[in-house]
Amino acid sequence: MLKPRQTRQLPASRGVFRSRLVEWFETGARDYPWRRTHDPYAVLVSEIMLQQTQISTVLRKGYYLRFLEAFPDIRALSEADDAALLKAWEGLGYYRRARMLRDTARAVLATSNGNLPEDLDALLDLPGIGPYTAGALRAFAFGKPAVLVDGNVSRVLSRLMDFHEEVDSSAGQKKIWSWAKVLADEQNPRSYHAALMELGQRLCRPKHPDCHACPVSDFCATSAPELLPIKKTCLTTTALAEHAIWVCNDRAQILMHQEQGSQRTGLWKLPIRDSSAVTGLELLTELKYGITRYRVTLRVYQVPVDHPIATPKSGDEWVEEGQIAELAMAAPFRKAIKRVI
Numbered sequence: 001m002l003k004p005r006q007t008r009q010l011p012a013s014r015g016v017f018r019s020r021l022v023e024w025f026e027t028g029a030r031d032y033p034w035r036r037t038h039d040p041y042a043v044l045v046s047e048i049m050l051q052q053t054q055i056s057t058v059l060r061k062g063y064y065l066r067f068l069e070a071f072p073d074i075r076a077l078s079e080a081d082d083a084a085l086l087k088a089w090e091g092l093g094y095y096r097r098a099r100m101l102r103d104t105a106r107a108v109l110a111t112s113n114g115n116l117p118e119d120l121d122a123l124l125d126l127p128g129i130g131p132y133t134a135g136a137l138r139a140f141a142f143g144k145p146a147v148l149v150d151g152n153v154s155r156v157l158s159r160l161m162d163f164h165e166e167v168d169s170s171a172g173q174k175k176i177w178s179w180a181k182v183l184a185d186e187q188n189p190r191s192y193h194a195a196l197m198e199l200g201q202r203l204c205r206p207k208h209p210d211c212h213a214c215p216v217s218d219f220c221a222t223s224a225p226e227l228l229p230i231k232k233t234c235l236t237t238t239a240l241a242e243h244a245i246w247v248c249n250d251r252a253q254i255l256m257h258q259e260q261g262s263q264r265t266g267l268w269k270l271p272i273r274d275s276s277a278v279t280g281l282e283l284l285t286e287l288k289y290g291i292t293r294y295r296v297t298l299r300v301y302q303v304p305v306d307h308p309i310a311t312p313k314s315g316d317e318w319v320e321e322g323q324i325a326e327l328a329m330a331a332p333f334r335k336a337i338k339r340v341i
């Protein structure tokens with residue numbers, strides 16, 4: 001079926017565009033826990049969680065509400081120790097975000113008495129808050145005029161404006177943000193911005209956009225939405241193998257490793273050894289996972305406690321098997337350990 005034709009121009013008819021979009025949103029908006037609050041701290045937590053993690057993952061197992069339960073306000077988060085913080089973030093990946101969120105909380109406590117500021121420049125001065133997060137806080141927490149562009153909004157705007165340049169180049173982003181600014185609804189920022197993002201999630205999807213259900217299809221300039229947005233050539237993925245060892249001593253303790261000196265500092269995993277060292281050992285389990293541009297195959301080998309590679313190295317520690325569940329751990333290792341146990 002052909003996409004509906006464009007009959008209205010943007011930004012000239014932006015008033016009708018905004019009201020059509022908001023009307024569509026208000027009659028069928030998805031109910032997310034972060035939409036039930038205007039508490040700036042709770043909005044900040046949701047925005048940071050959603051930056052590199054899909055909505056379905058954040059909703060699954062109640063990660064968002066669980067985090068807010070563990071750290072209900074700025075002060076509680078600012079006082080969190082590494083172990084509790086990483087444990088509350090477990091399963092969401094990109095653990096650097098959790099520490100950055102705590103840095104933000106500490107800065108807010110030090111500079112604004114624990115209250116996130118409404119002012120755009122004051123927000124941008126805080127660690128971990130960039131233009132998108134600052135805009136989201138202004139719109140969703142404070143109901144103030146804002147400009148914000150995420151991946152969904154980039155895609156929707158590139159199609160609405162039939163933009164045939166790379167959206168992820170600095171020139172492309174400048175253009176997209178300038179359109180976002182011109183179109184933004186200053187009277188109704190909460191609903192408008194949530195509506196534009198939801199349009200990208202529900203209808204203006206990366207593949208198979210549903211243009212016939214789209215409330216703003218008559219403003220949309222592209223005739224081939226599937227070809228947009230244009231992006232810089234993706235980096236190719238690189239395959240990697242990780243060789244983890246499962247060693248149990250005569251006190252029923254398991255050899256674990258706590259990461260140091262990386263973005264995952266403080267997280268636990270099974271000790272890793274060279275591929276040459278695990279030759280001939282019994283393979284207990286194998287699973288695959290993706291991280292940034294790497295496709296990793298994680299293999300876990302059974303290793304007798306008196307084997308040379310079972311000797312603890314720096315960062316390795318014996319842990320009671322029953323305590324492993326309490327350690328903060330990246331999801332692939334948690335899954336591998338569950339399988340082994």
Ligand code: SF4
Binds near residue numbers: 156160204216221
């Ligand atoms: S779904 Fe996207 S591409 Fe399709 S008409 Fe709406 S804005 Fe345009």
